[in-house]
Amino acid sequence: MSTAPRFVEPAVMDRPPKAHRFDVYSPKLGRQATLFGRDALDLWTTLEGSPQVLSFCERPMKIPGASRHRCFDFWVRRADGEELLVLLRESERKEANPKSRHEILAKLDGTTLDGALVRCLDPAHMADHAIALANWGSIIRDLSAFERFVPQALCKDLVAAIEQPKSIRQLQEDFAPCDSTTIRIGIYLLLHRGQATCRQIATHVLGPGHIIEAP
Structure with missing residues (x-):
């Protein structure tokens, strides 16, 4: 079975409104990475510092059914499988109405997409x-x-x-x-x-x- 990463560079480069840009070097990937927002920086630090994480990629693909700029924050590969991680925004952490984009994420959370487990993460827990x-x-x-x-x-x-x-x-x-x-x-x-x-x-x-x- 191939060990080559499925995603090697971001597919989405649009910066979310008011999000600070962080340009970092990833020793694990051996390349520069561009991150948008402190929450993404903290999650990247966690992935970079975890020996269980074999590879990852920032913003690997858009979220099906979401707005055209909304994407998964990271694809992650561990020894036991792959994950697609989404950092919930403040509006998505609140109780959602039936037409809210949060409903899309709620339906995806815990399911698999192209063989990868989708996980929606609350950035507040990183504190x-x-x-x-x-x-x-x-x-x-x-x-x-x-x-x-x-x-x-x-x-x-x-x-x-x-x-x-x-x-x-x-x-x-x-x-x-x-x-x-x-x-x-x-x-x-x-x-x-x-x-x-x-x-x-x-x-x-x-x-x-x-x-x-x-x-």
Whole structure:
């Protein structure tokens, strides 16, 4: 079976009214991505930071039956299947009348379209993960800028080193005199690839005391 992504670039580039534009680099995709609105940026951060997400694409296709500018926010591929994600707008989160566009999304939510599960997401729920979003935002920015400077041999050695949980600071000390920044970015690479985990990412602002362990 082919492992090539079904969607590799956005099909819709129209910016929603008053939506801020974010141009970001995705280490997972190896390309630039353009996102419209803070909610889309936060969802992208979640997808980029999840090792279970193998691939994704922003605005892959229009929503059948919706207005001509309304599209799915992301297509996502995981090991167990594909998803089409929609971020509900404020008007769509309110009680809808029978002629509301929300009815279209309500009927699609939980169904499959071209083999992909459709999921409608309430952006308000992402506020519960503010610390994780901020931490992954920092990790992704550092990977975007410095990933290319990290030797793969270092990543391999780091994988072996975290068979026993260690803090970022301990790993930097253990691998001295190697540059501490390079070691930190190497640790971020392991987290991004799912070769390491850190429970504190969801609860504490990222720092040298965070404990890194094998998944």
